[in-house]
Structures are given as C-alpha cells and as structure tokens.
Amino acid sequence: xxxxxxxxxxxxxxxxxxDYIGTAEPxxxxxxxxxxxxxxxxxxxxNVMADLEEMGYIxxxxxxxxxVPTEKGYRFYVDTLLQVGQLDSQQKSRIxxxxxxxxxxxxxxxxxxxxxxxxxxxxxxxxxxxxFNCTVFRHIEFxxxxxxxxxxxxxxxxxxxxxxxxxxxLSLSQAELEHISNYLNQTLSGLSIQEIKAKIVREMAExxxxxxxxxxxxxxxxxxxMSDELGGQVxxxxxxxxxxxxxxxxxxxxxxxxxxxxQKSLLVELLDKSQQARGVQIxxxxxxxxxxxxxxxxxxxxxxxxRGTIGTLGVIxxxxxxxxxxxxxxxxxxxxxxxxxxxxxx
Amino acid sequence: xxxxxxxxxxxxxxxxxxDYIGTAEPxxxxxxxxxxxxxxxxxxxxNVMADLEEMGYIxxxxxxxxxVPTEKGYRFYVDTLLQVGQLDSQQKSRIxxxxxxxxxxxxxxxxxxxxxxxxxxxxxxxxxxxxFNCTVFRHIEFxxxxxxxxxxxxxxxxxxxxxxxxxxxLSLSQAELEHISNYLNQTLSGLSIQEIKAKIVREMAExxxxxxxxxxxxxxxxxxxMSDELGGQVxxxxxxxxxxxxxxxxxxxxxxxxxxxxQKSLLVELLDKSQQARGVQIxxxxxxxxxxxxxxxxxxxxxxxxRGTIGTLGVIxxxxxxxxxxxxxxxxxxxxxxxxxxxxxx
DNA sequence: CGTTAGCACTCGGAAGTGATGAGTGCTAAG
DNA sequence: CTTAGCACTCATCACTTCCGAGTGCTAACG
Numbered sequence: 001x002x003x004x005x006x007x008x009x010x011x012x013x014x015x016x017x018x019d020y021i022g023t024a025e026p027x028x029x030x031x032x033x034x035x036x037x038x039x040x041x042x043x044x045x046x047n048v049m050a051d052l053e054e055m056g057y058i059x060x061x062x063x064x065x066x067x068v069p070t071e072k073g074y075r076f077y078v079d080t081l082l083q084v085g086q087l088d089s090q091q092k093s094r095i096x097x098x099x100x101x102x103x104x105x106x107x108x109x110x111x112x113x114x115x116x117x118x119x120x121x122x123x124x125x126x127x128x129x130x131x132f133n134c135t136v137f138r139h140i141e142f143x144x145x146x147x148x149x150x151x152x153x154x155x156x157x158x159x160x161x162x163x164x165x166x167x168x169x170l171s172l173s174q175a176e177l178e179h180i181s182n183y184l185n186q187t188l189s190g191l192s193i194q195e196i197k198a199k200i201v202r203e204m205a206e207x208x209x210x211x212x213x214x215x216x217x218x219x220x221x222x223x224x225x226m227s228d229e230l231g232g233q234v235x236x237x238x239x240x241x242x243x244x245x246x247x248x249x250x251x252x253x254x255x256x257x258x259x260x261x262x263q264k265s266l267l268v269e270l271l272d273k274s275q276q277a278r279g280v281q282i283x284x285x286x287x288x289x290x291x292x293x294x295x296x297x298x299x300x301x302x303x304x305x306x307r308g309t310i311g312t313l314g315v316i317x318x319x320x321x322x323x324x325x326x327x328x329x330x331x332x333x334x335x336x337x338x339x340x341x342x343x344x345x346x
Numbered sequence: 347x348x349x350x351x352x353x354x355x356x357x358x359x360x361x362x363x364x365d366y367i368g369t370a371e372p373x374x375x376x377x378x379x380x381x382x383x384x385x386x387x388x389x390x391x392x393n394v395m396a397d398l399e400e401m402g403y404i405x406x407x408x409x410x411x412x413x414v415p416t417e418k419g420y421r422f423y424v425d426t427l428l429q430v431g432q433l434d435s436q437q438k439s440r441i442x443x444x445x446x447x448x449x450x451x452x453x454x455x456x457x458x459x460x461x462x463x464x465x466x467x468x469x470x471x472x473x474x475x476x477x478f479n480c481t482v483f484r485h486i487e488f489x490x491x492x493x494x495x496x497x498x499x500x501x502x503x504x505x506x507x508x509x510x511x512x513x514x515x516l517s518l519s520q521a522e523l524e525h526i527s528n529y530l531n532q533t534l535s536g537l538s539i540q541e542i543k544a545k546i547v548r549e550m551a552e553x554x555x556x557x558x559x560x561x562x563x564x565x566x567x568x569x570x571x572m573s574d575e576l577g578g579q580v581x582x583x584x585x586x587x588x589x590x591x592x593x594x595x596x597x598x599x600x601x602x603x604x605x606x607x608x609q610k611s612l613l614v615e616l617l618d619k620s621q622q623a624r625g626v627q628i629x630x631x632x633x634x635x636x637x638x639x640x641x642x643x644x645x646x647x648x649x650x651x652x653r654g655t656i657g658t659l660g661v662i663x664x665x666x667x668x669x670x671x672x673x674x675x676x677x678x679x680x681x682x683x684x685x686x687x688x689x690x691x692x
Numbered sequence: 693c694g695t696t697a698g699c700a701c702t703c704g705g706a707a708g709t710g711a712t713g714a715g716t717g718c719t720a721a722g
Numbered sequence: 723c724t725t726a727g728c729a730c731t732c733a734t735c736a737c738t739t740c741c742g743a744g745t746g747c748t749a750a751c752g
Contacts (some may be wrong), residue, residue, distance in 0.1 A: 028715050043725050046716070059647050064715045064732045105497075105511050139489055145500055149507045151451075155489055159497045161509040240604040243597070249593065258586040374744050387696050392745070410703045410744045 004055065010081060011038060012048050013057055017069045018075040021320050024246045026066030050317050064216060074297070074319050082148045084327045095332060099340065106160040106341065111235045113313055113337050118238025121326045123245075123317030124261075125237040126298075128271040130310040132162055132226075133193050140184050142177040142221065151175070152225040157190070158305065158341045166224050170217055180218040188222075192307060197226060234264045234271065247318045248293060260292045271312040274300040278309070280331050285319045297321050302333035307340060313337065349400065356427060357384060358394050359403055363415045363423040367666050370592045372412030403621045420643070420665050424628050430673045438440055441678060442468060445686065452506045452687065457581045459659055461685050464584025467672045469663030470590075470607075471583040472644075474617040476656040478572075479539050486530050488523040488567065496523070498571045503536070504651065504687050512570050516563055526564040534568075539655060543572060580610050581615065593641060593664045606638045617658040620646040624655070626677050631665045643667050647680035651687060659683065 005013065015036045029045040030088040032038075038045075049067055052058045060066065069077065079256045098116040099109075110127045117125030135156035143151040143193075145165065153163045172180070188196050201224050239261055248254045260266055270290065274281040283290070283298040299321070300314030313328050313334055347376045353358065354498040361382045375395060384391075384590040395413055398404050403419035406412065415423065433441075445455075456473045463471030467522040481502035489497040491511065499509045518526070534542050546569050585607055594600045606612055616636065629636070629644040639662070646660030659673050659680055 026715090030715075041725050042715095043727090044723085047724085050717080060716080062732065064713090064730085066715065102513065139487075141487060141499075143485055143505070145505050151488075151501065151507070153499060153501070153507055155497065155499070159489070159491050159511070161497070161499055161507065163451055163507040165505070167448065222422075238608070240601060240608055243601045243604065250596065251589070255586060255589050258589065260585050262584070267524060372744090376744080388744095390694085393695085396746075406745080408703065410701090412744065566731085589706050626710090 004042075005057075005076075008038075008040075009048055009052060011036070012045060013052055013069075013073060014077065014081045017073060017081070017170075018057060020069055021322055024320060026061055026068050028066035031066065035095050061179065071287060071319065071321075074284050076286070078284070078323055080325055082327075084324050086329045087332050091120075091329070092332060095329070095336065099336065106158055109340060110311070110313075110337070111237065113333055114235045114237035117313065117315050117333055118241050118328065119324075120329050121315045121317065122238075122241050123315050123321065123326070124239050124242045125235075125313070125315055126267060126271065127235045127237075127313040128268065128275075128311050129233045129235070129318055130156070130160065131232045132156070132254050134310040136190065136192050136305070136306075136307065137188050137196055139189070140222070140225070141181050144172070144174050144177060144214065145170070152221075152223070154225075161328055164225070166221075167251070168221065168224060170220065172217065175213065176217075178222060179214055181339075183215065184222055193226060200226075232272070236261050236264075236267070242317065245318050245320075253295065256292060256294075257296065266290065266292055270298060271300060271314070274298075274314070275302055275309060275312045278302065280327055281314075282323070282327075295319055297323075299323070299326055299329045299330050303334045303337040303341070305338065310341075349501055351403075351422075352685060353364075354384075354386075355394055355398060357382070357625070358391060358425065359415075359419060362395075362398075362404060363419060363427070366415055367668055370666060372407055373412050374412035377412065386566070411452065415666075417633060417665065420630050421633070424630070424669055428669055428673075430670050433674045437466075437675070438678060441675070441682065445656050445682065452504055455686060456657070456659075456683070457583065459679055460583035461659050463676065463679055464587050464658065466583075466675050467660050467661045467668075468587050468665065469667065469672070470585050470588045471581075471659070471661055472613060472617065472646075473581045473583075473659040474614065474621075474657050475579045475581070476502070476506065477578045478502065480654075480656040481506065482536065482538050482651070482653060483534050483542055486568070487527050487570070490518070490520050490523060493517070496567070500571075512567075513641055514567065514570060516566065518563065522560065522563075525560055526567060529561065529564050530568055539572060542568070546572075572578045578614055578618070580613050582607050582610075582613070587661065591664050591666075593666065599641065602638060602640075603642065612638055616644060617660070620644075620660070621648055621655060621658045624648065626673055627660075628669070628673075641665055643669075645669070645672055645676050647662045647676045649680045649683040649687070651684065656687075 004034060012032060015032045016027045019031060019035060029042040029049060030044050033040060033042050049058065051066065053060065053344070056070055058067040058069055061068060090228055094340050095116055098119070099110070100111065104112065104176055107129065110129055114125035132154060135158070138157045139155040141153040143153070145151050148169065148171070149166055150166050150168055151163060152166055153161065155161050157271040188199075191199070204219055204223070239258070242248060243254070248257070270283060274283075279301065281300045285296060286294040293316070293319060297319045298314055298316050302309040302312050306311055313329050317326070358378060361378050361384075362373045365377060365381060376393040378384070378391050379386060379388050379676065395404065397408065399413065402416055402513050403422060404413040404415055405416060433479055441462055444465070447458070450458065460471035460473040481504070484503045485501040487499040488501070491497050494513055494515065494517070496514055497509060498512055499507065501507050535544075537545070546565055550565055550569070565609065585604070588603070589600070590592060594603070616629060620629075624645070627628060627646045631642060632640040641664060642662055643665045644660055644662050645667070646658050648655040648658050650656055660676055663672070
C-alpha cells in the first residue's frame with residue numbers, strides 16, 4: 001500500500017503536512033518549493049500534488065486554495081514519514097517540575113498528569129484512572145448505610161480509594177461487617193482483583209465455606225462488591241486550550257467536541273481500546289467510526305505498575321497536531337506516572 | 347433607592363428585561379408598546395427609556411439600536427420586579443424523574459443533581475460537595491502507604507468518602523493504626539467535625555491523654571488528618587449548554603468563561619460566599635469584583651442535613667437568564683437533594 | 693403639563709462591487 | 723520527465739450603497 005508513493009511524493013506530502021501543522025493554512029505548490037528546497041519547480045510539485053490528491057492524501061478546500069492533508073494523509077505521515085525524537089533533558093525536567101508536589105493522593109497525581117499534558121502540549125490532556133480490575137487489592141471496608149444498603153470502600157495497593165453502594169438481602173450488624181472486612185483483608189491482601197475474583201468463584205464452588213456462615217457471607221458480599229467494573233473515570237484537563245486552535249472558530253464543531261468531552265463515554269471507549277495495545281497509540285479523526293471527534297486526533301500511552309498496564313493517558317488536539325512534539329511528551333509522561341505510582345509504594 | 351422609579355417606569359423596565367431575556371436582541375420603544383399593551387405610545391415610552399438610561403438601568407449598544415438591561419437593571423428586576431412562582435407538579439416530577447436511580451454513591455447523586463440542573467435550565471449546573479467540616483463523622487481509617495506517609499479515609503454519616511495523604515513522623519505499625527482507627531471510630535462517631543476538632547484540642551490541652559501513648563498518637567494523627575479543609579469540590583455539568591446562548595458567539599468571552607470553569611477556584615469562592623447566606627442567592631455578572639464572569643449570572647441555593655447547611659448548588663447562565671424559571675428549579679433541587687441525602691441514612 | 697405625532701438624524705448590517713492575489717490546470721517548449 | 727508560461731478560478735478584503743430600526747427633539751394636542 002505504501003509503495004504507491006515514491007520518494008519524491010513522500011517528501012512533498014511530508015512538507016505539506018508539516019507546513020500545514022505549522023500554519024493551519026492550505027499549502028500551495030510555491031510554498032512547498034520555497035520552504036523546502038527540493039530542487040523542484042512549483043509546476044512539478046503541482047503535478048505531484050495532483051497525484052496525491054487523486055490518491056486521497058490531500059484535498060484542496062476550493063479551487064484556488066492550496067492543499068490540506070486528509071485523514072489518510074495524516075495517517076500515512078504518522079505511520080511512515082514521521083520520526084519522533086527523544087525529549088531533550090530540558091523538556092524532561094520541565095515535565096518533572098510539575099510533579100514536585102508532596103502529599104498528593106493518587107487521584108490528584110493522575111489529574112495532575114492530565115494538567116501537565118495539556119500545559120506542555122497546549123492541547124487537551126486526558127487521563128483514565130485505573131479500572132479496579134487492573135489493580136492489586138489492599139484493603140476493603142464495609143459500612144452499613146441503611147437497611148439493605150452497604151457502602152463498600154476499596155483501597156488498591158497504590159493507595160487509590162474507590163467506593164460503591166451495594167444492595168444486599170443479608171442483614172448484618174456492623175460488628176459482623178467488621179469481621180468480614182478483617183477476614184477479607186487478611187486473606188486477599190496483595191492479590192490482583194482478577195485473582196480474587198477467580199478465588200471467590202473457586203471457593204464458592206468448593207462449598208467448603210458453606211458451614212462457616214460468616215465466611216460464606218464474606219464471599220457473597222465481596223462477589224457482589226466486585227461484580228461490575230469500577231473506576232475507568234476520565235479526567236479531562238485543559239479543554240479550554242483547544243479553543244485556541246483556529247479550527248475551532250467553527251462554533252458547531254466546538255460544541256460537538258465539548259459535548260463529547262461531557263459525555264465521556266466515547267473517550268472511555270477509545271482509551272479502553274488503546275489500553276489493549278502497547279506503546280503510543282494514535283487515533284486520527286473519525287477513523288474507525290468515531291464521528292464525534294472528526295477533525296481531532298488522540299495520542300495515548302499506557303501507564304503501568306509492575307504487574308502490567310493499569311491505565312491510559314494522552315492528548316487530544318486537532319488532527320493538525322504537532323505529532324512529533326506531542327508523541328514523546330505523552331510517552332514520557334506515561335513512564336513518569338508509572339514510576340511515580342510505583343514509588344508511592346516505596 | 348428603589349423609590350426613584352415610579353410604577354410606569356417599572357413596568358417598562360420589566361418589559362424590557364423580559365423581552366430581552368426572551369429575544370437576546372436590544373428592545374426598542376415600539377417593541378415595548380407592541381408586546382405589552384400599556385396604553386402608551388412609543389414616544390412616551392422613549393421618554394421613559396431615556397430616563398432609565400440616565401439612571402443606569404439600561405443602555406443602548408449604539409445609536410440606533412434598542413436598549414439592553416445593565417447589571418443594575420437586572421439587579422432591580424430580580425430584587426423588586428420579579429415574582430417567582432411555584433413549580434407546577436409536572437415540572438417537579440420532571441426533576442424527580444432524574445433521581446429514580448438506585449445504588450448511587452453520594453458523590454454520584456450530587457453530580458446527578460448538577461446534570462439535572464443543567465438539563466432543566468439548559469444552562470450550566472454547578473454543585474459544591476460538602477466541605478468535610480460541615481459533615482458528621484462516621485468512620486476513619488488509616489493505611490500505611492510508605493514510611494512516613496499515611497492514607498487517611500474519612501466517611502461521613504451520609505456515606506461520603508474522602509481521603510487524603512498525610513506525612514507524619516510517627517512510625518506506627520499497621521496494627522497500631524488499626525487500634526487507633528478503632529478507638530477514634532468508637533469515640534467520635536456521630537459528632538460533627540467541628541465538635542471533634544474542639545474535642546481534640548480540649549483533650550490535648552488537658553494532657554490527660556499523655557500517659558496513654560496510643561491515645562496521644564491517635565489525637566495527634568487525627569488532628570493532622572483534619573487540619574485543612576477537605577472537600578469543597580465543584581462539579582460543573584452541562585458547560586456545553588451555555589454555548590447555545592447567543593452571547594457566547596464571542597469567542598474571547600467564551601474562552602474566558604471556560605478557563606474560569608477549569609480553574610474552579612473562583613466558583614468555589616462564590617459558592618462559599620453563598621453558603622453563608624440562606625435561601626436562593628443571585629450573583630449578577632461582575633458585581634462584587636468577579637470580572638471573570640462578566641455577563642453571566644449565578645443562581646444558588648444551599649442544601650442541608652438536619653444539622654444545617656452542608657453544600658451549595660446552582661446554575662450559571664448569561665445575565666440574560668430566565669430568572670423566573672430557573673430560580674424555583676434551583677430552589678426545588680436543593681430541597682430535593684437535602685431530602686435525598688437525609689434518606690440515604692435510613 | 694403630560695402625552696403624542698411627526699420628522700430629521702444616526703448608525704449597524706446586508707448586499708453589491710471591484711481589485712487583489714494565491715493557487716490551479718493545461719500546454720508547449722526545454 | 724521537467725519546467726516556464728498563461729489563462730482561469732475563487733476567496734478575501736476594502737469600499738460603497740441602501741435599508742430600516744430606533745432615537746431625540748419639537749411642536750401640537752387634550
């Protein structure tokens with residue numbers, strides 16, 4: 001597929017994409033020859049551009065304007081033309097500087113990561129908190145709210161606190177609940193939630209617990225408590241940044257984007273998808289049926305603990321994004337977050 | 347002060363404000379006579395309008411446009427002209443319908459309240475969560491994160507969970523921490539945080555605790571844990587709604603508003619202020635030095651438990667807001683939230 | 693004396709005009 | 723295959739004109 005472009009076409013496409021990223025204005029043939037001395041005349045470039053247009057890498061918004069990359073164009077650029085450098089140490093320390101705050105909760109640290117991403121990239125930062133499923137169990141606590149309603153508090157090994165309300169038929173006193181908490185805390189500490197779920201199923205099947213009433217209740221409760229996904233919350237930071245981008249002079253477009261931010265479900269979906277993969281992921285515009293973020297791109301990377309990926313963070317900006325700058329920033333931030341979460345445990 | 351306007355002027359001001367709220371277009375003398383049959387000719391109305399302008403209740407954006415209310419105009423309208431009705435039962439049930447969800451955490455319920463406010467008003471909903479100071483103590487838990495760093499988890503009586511990280515010199519084992527938690531939970535349960543703070547100070551002063559080492563540590567820890575304000579988080583829902591308002595065609599203005607939303611500190615300040623007062627509060631535009639929300643108004647009401655006000659919620663919209671509709675909605679929602687939080691407990 | 697009709701005046705916005713220039717595609721020469 | 727040349731297109735901008743909504747003022751009216 002990528003063979004259909006020869007070296008010259010590639011260089012020209014690259015020039016167009018990069019200039020467009022810089023200027024947000026359609027790029028004409030003369031501009032290409034002026035800024036990149038390829039040893040070609042505008043006329044030649046024009047011919048190539050006509051070909052590129054035919055192949056769908058670029059379009060011209062109207063007859064006498066220059067050309068603008070299509071999504072296919074960006075995709076090709078990102079996949080085969082772009083080379084991302086390393087961050088120089090100055091940039092690294094600029095990122096690190098944002099983290100020199102003590103006494104923060106994990107949630108705050110993650111939110112902070114989103115702010116860093118948005119501040120450094122000047123686009124919008126997104127962070128998905130770890131799904132509880134992906135974390136290591138540290139502590140559980142049951143509190144009785146009212147008849148039949150229990151508040152469950154989980155703490156993960158890294159100190160993330162989550163809570164939910166469950167409805168149950170079991171009528172238990174607070175003292176019994178404490179026993180159950182204690183039992184679970186002793187038995188399950190250090191296991192991953194996945195392991196715990198498996199363990200519960202196993203023990204319940206064996207029924208060996210049945211004649212210990214409390215134990216059986218403990219299992220029942222914890223199964224209920226862990227039944228559905230927890231977490232996977234999305235922090236969006238610096239949404240206002242994106243307003244600076246000229247493409248969002250279009251009110252309608254902007255509204256659509258902000259509605260998407262508000263709903264979050266789409267973002268969760270996208271970030272989840274990226275969590276399956278490894279390394280830096282790039283979603284461009286409405287590729288793969290996400291019409292809502294038409295004209296936008298999303299760059300993500302996963303952060304992880306020693307047990308593997310636990311969450312995802314990234315940057316949303318216009319498709320006309322400065323990929324070569326943003327990609328290493330996202331990458332580095334993800335590494336930094338992983339490291340910081342690890343350090344929390346000391 | 348309000349004597350400076352006679353009945354006729356008032357009616358005309360009212361007409362202008364209400365028409366402007368409806369149309370977002372400057373209101374001319376003819377429009378006033380057409381829509382409200384006051385038995386006056388446009389010329390007469392013009393004379394009155396000239397007076398109103400001189401007194402600062404209205405301005406005309408340019409020579410040949412109609413008049414637009416100033417902040418002073420809105421203020422007068424809200425304070426003395428406006429009469430807010432009750433919600434009819436249809437609207438009430440429309441609001442209540444949003445709450446027919448079980449198994450939600452308190453945080454989710456509050457967030458839901460913000461969504462309701464935004465959906466019903468079609469402006470932006472804001473909810474400030476209870477400051478921990480204003481709540482009743484239910485449960486505390488200490489978990490050791492690393493040397494010198496403790497995770498503290500608080501639960502309020504209504505089931506709100508908050509956590510923070512504290513740094514301490516005391517090196518305590520997890521077992522000791524559990525003892526401390528147990529002790530505190532038994533001693534303090536049911537007291538308000540205010541009372542607890544007072545109690546800690548008292549006991550520490552009496553020094554009677556000193557010879558019980560654990561107890562003294564418990565006091566020390568809990569003082570540390572409760573030292574600074576917790577909570578007071580602000581949920582902003584339906585920010586995108588406000589984009590539908592014609593006044594935000596102006597990009598600059600919109601950016602400023604969204605930056606304000608992002609920072610939140612200003613909102614916290616405003617909501618805090620409103621929490622001092624009782625009943626429905628109305629902030630109009632940049633009254634009282636809040637330049638950032640120029641052109642916007644904020645309508646708030648407090649929600650409360652049986653022990654008094656604990657939080658604030660409200661609606662932000664353009665100053666050209668439909669006060670008579672929104673005020674009762676905010677009021678009713680606050681009552682509903684109070685009631686729901688109360689019900690959580692039994 | 694308050695109210696109103698009449699009128700001249702102002703000014704923003706819409707619509708129309710023409711000049712400008714960036715950019716194109718095509719053709720023919722190098 | 724590359725390039726110079728050229729006719730053509732079309733968005734943008736500055737400028738004008740026109741229209742109408744709305745005003746303030748004045749004089750007449752009840």
